Amino acid sequence: MKVKVVAQILEANDRIAAENKKLFKESGVYVINLMSAPGAGKTSLIERTIKELYKKLRIAVIEGDIAGTDDAQRIESLGIPAVQINTGGACHLDANMINEAIADVPLKDIDLLIIENVGNLVCPAEFKVGEDMKIMILSITEGDDKPLKYPLMFQESSALILNKIDLLPHINADLAKIKNNSLSLNPSLKIFEVSCKTGEGISEWTSWLQSLVA
Amino acid sequence: MHEVSIALGLLEFAAEYCKREGYKGIEAITVKIGKASGVMPEALHFAFEAVKVGTIAEKACLNIDEVPVSGFCSNCNKSFTVKQTYVLSCPICGKSSFRIETGQELNICEMEVF
Ligand SMILES: Nc1nc2c(ncn2[C@@H]2O[C@H](COP(=O)(O)OP(=O)(O)O)[C@@H](O)[C@H]2O)c(=O)[nH]1
Ligand SMILES: [Mg+2]
Ligand SMILES: [Zn+2]
Numbered sequence: 001m002k003v004k005v006v007a008q009i010l011e012a013n014d015r016i017a018a019e020n021k022k023l024f025k026e027s028g029v030y031v032i033n034l035m036s037a038p039g040a041g042k043t044s045l046i047e048r049t050i051k052e053l054y055k056k057l058r059i060a061v062i063e064g065d066i067a068g069t070d071d072a073q074r075i076e077s078l079g080i081p082a083v084q085i086n087t088g089g090a091c092h093l094d095a096n097m098i099n100e101a102i103a104d105v106p107l108k109d110i111d112l113l114i115i116e117n118v119g120n121l122v123c124p125a126e127f128k129v130g131e132d133m134k135i136m137i138l139s140i141t142e143g144d145d146k147p148l149k150y151p152l153m154f155q156e157s158s159a160l161i162l163n164k165i166d167l168l169p170h171i172n173a174d175l176a177k178i179k180n181n182s183l184s185l186n187p188s189l190k191i192f193e194v195s196c197k198t199g200e201g202i203s204e205w206t207s208w209l210q211s212l213v214a
Numbered sequence: 215m216h217e218v219s220i221a222l223g224l225l226e227f228a229a230e231y232c233k234r235e236g237y238k239g240i241e242a243i244t245v246k247i248g249k250a251s252g253v254m255p256e257a258l259h260f261a262f263e264a265v266k267v268g269t270i271a272e273k274a275c276l277n278i279d280e281v282p283v284s285g286f287c288s289n290c291n292k293s294f295t296v297k298q299t300y301v302l303s304c305p306i307c308g309k310s311s312f313r314i315e316t317g318q319e320l321n322i323c324e325m326e327v328f
Contacts, residue, residue: 002326005231009223009245009320092216122252123216126320151300152252152318184302184310 013127016095020102020130027107030213031115033093033129035153036137038119041163043071044196045137045205046114050078052206057213058110062101064093064118071116081106092123098130112213121146125153132212133158140164140173147181154182159190161205166195220253220320221261227322229270237327239270244277248319250299255280274326283317 008014024031034042043063050059060081063071072084083104085097093115105113115131117124125134136157138146141164147154154160160182162175175193182189190208194201228240247253255278262276284295287304289311296305304312 001328002324003235004324005322007227007322009220009227009322012223012226013219090216090219092219094219123219126216126252127219148298148300148302151250181302185300187310 010127013095016099017128017130020095020098021132023102023107024113024130024132029107029110029113031113031131032209033115033117033124033131033134034137035117035121035124035134035157036119036139037121037142040119040137040139040142041161041196042116042119042137043074045161045163045194046075046116047078048194048196048199048202049114049206049209050075050080052202053112053210054078054080056210057112059112059114060105060110062098062105062113062115064097064116066091066118081110087118091118091120092127093117093129094127095129112209121150121153125150125156135159135161137161137163138178140175140178141167141171144174144177144181147178147185151185154185154189157186157189159192159205159208162191162193163196165193165200166198217253217257217261218265220258221265224262224276224322225265225269225271228274228325231325232270232327235327239272239328240274240325241328242275242277242324242326243271243322244279244324246279246281246319246321246323248281248283248317250283250314250317251320253320279323281316281319283314285312285314287312 036042046061061075062083064085067086069084072082075082083101085101134157136153140162179191192201192205194205266272282295285301286293289309290306294305303310
């Protein structure tokens, strides 16, 4: 017998994401979901953001990685609570993983929760985890063809951080092309040019973030 | 690789549905997958075959309807369909006065149950 059904395949994930979001709201915590390819600078940006904002906001971090605890250790060494999720092969975080990690996050004592997703330009864009906004990082060394190759993440993100601009003199990257194509895909995308190495552009990003959290 | 998660989400929905409605098994599931959804049909087929083993959908086949990316331009007052996974400007008039209408689907639309 044939039956018609109308459902989102990721309905179960979206349901748990909504539960997470409700809990974050009730606790007064703003949540960002940070996505990028491996090595684009997610952990470096979190370190920079903490250094800039720790006197103004109480921050905690959830680190998603396929394996290992290196990134959580980098964050803890700054005196910030960090919870490591090992996805054991999965190339993205989902709402259930975050739901389980929340128990270890001191929600009552923080204003901002930063979630570092698994390094991947495709899959994380598909899964809500209960965040207030998705932020993506593209390092300029990855090539200016990325927006059109991976449009979904650019469309799902509220802000695009173009990282490693200290390397601009050494590589052939057409920043204008990256920005134009990104904005065509998502006209409301906020774009920041930063270097986590030199600190250039970081304060523009952190002021914007702080204005959303406060 | 997230096709495995998608396939698991699909099975979870199907199993819950059959339990609630009192069906014993599933012969086929039809899904609509948008071309801009980030899911590759071949990878989803492969993942589905792997994760269905031992579930209520063990013998089920998966039918995938691929949905192209389409939009509507308010300047031309016309709909359009493109081959790519993205639209930068209206393919008819070249303006950015368009909205995307299809292409991001990840939906279940039909099941054959017994
Ligand atoms: N030159 C340069 N290197 C950077 C910058 N940001 C990060 N890196 C380097 O890029 C590598 C990956 O950074 P990491 O933050 O671990 O990336 P993640 O995998 O996205 O978390 C490290 O070796 C960083 O030192 C930058 O702005 N400029
Ligand atoms: Mg990292
Ligand atoms: Zn037009």
